[in-house]
Amino acid sequence: MIARTVACATLAALAMGAAASAQNYGLNPNFGTYSLSAGFLPDPQVVNVIAGGTIDAGHLGGACAGAISDAPDVRLNFNGGRISIGAESNADTTIVVNGPDGRWYCNDDFDGLNPRVTLSGSGQYDIWVGTYSGGTAQAVVYFTEY
Template identity: 60%
Template sequence: MKNTILAAAALAAITSTAALAQDYSLTPTYGSYSLSAGFMPDPSELQITAGGTLDAASVGCAGTIANAPDARLNWGGGRMTIGARSNVDTTLVVNGPDGQWYCSDDVNGLNPALVFSASGQYDIWVGVYQGNNAPATLYVTEY
């Protein structure tokens, strides 16, 4: 009986954690975009509100983020950087075309950035390390 109760409690904990995970199948809050090598203007920028109510630790990252991606980038391939700038400490969470989760924090001061080269779909969240939501600029650059 005791083992059954412990097993049920463990299953409930796993199920509740999975329900809090970021959902890359949702429609991105700030839209979907396509870019290919040589895009102009460079950087391509998008004004967003960073942060959310979910702990990005559910995918191994830092900060709080929204459930739906902030943006979806369909990338044509070649080296590019995805980053964010803000007046607060921001983090970056990306689900790459390979299905893996990528995290960044404090690369350029308190701002995150990640370098990729594979073509495909990138679902992007900009988080806030501590505190409330904050205005931020999400950018993609080849420089």
């Protein structure tokens, strides 16, 4: 009975590990890599993207939602303190960010149907812009210190 319980727990842990690694921040971003330092101008900086994908961001847990791609949409190498990362679109979009600390940060509907997260710290930020109801949509990712 103990062996069976351990085997089930091991299988559950493996399944959870596979789901959590579905987003591959090791892939090249779909819409480029950008570097910014504190005090950057103009503020905000913007990048045009196509939001959406075939992967349900809900598997990342927390507030993560929407359909996203496997590879990040945008990579930001940031040298500074506080940074806000958001998306704007005519569609209902979501945002998923893998921060320099390896944690996942997500938002849906910060400003109407547009998402935004505010984080602190220097390092690599991998960013996915999702569509809440699936499909794809034109969007803008923006970076601001305000």
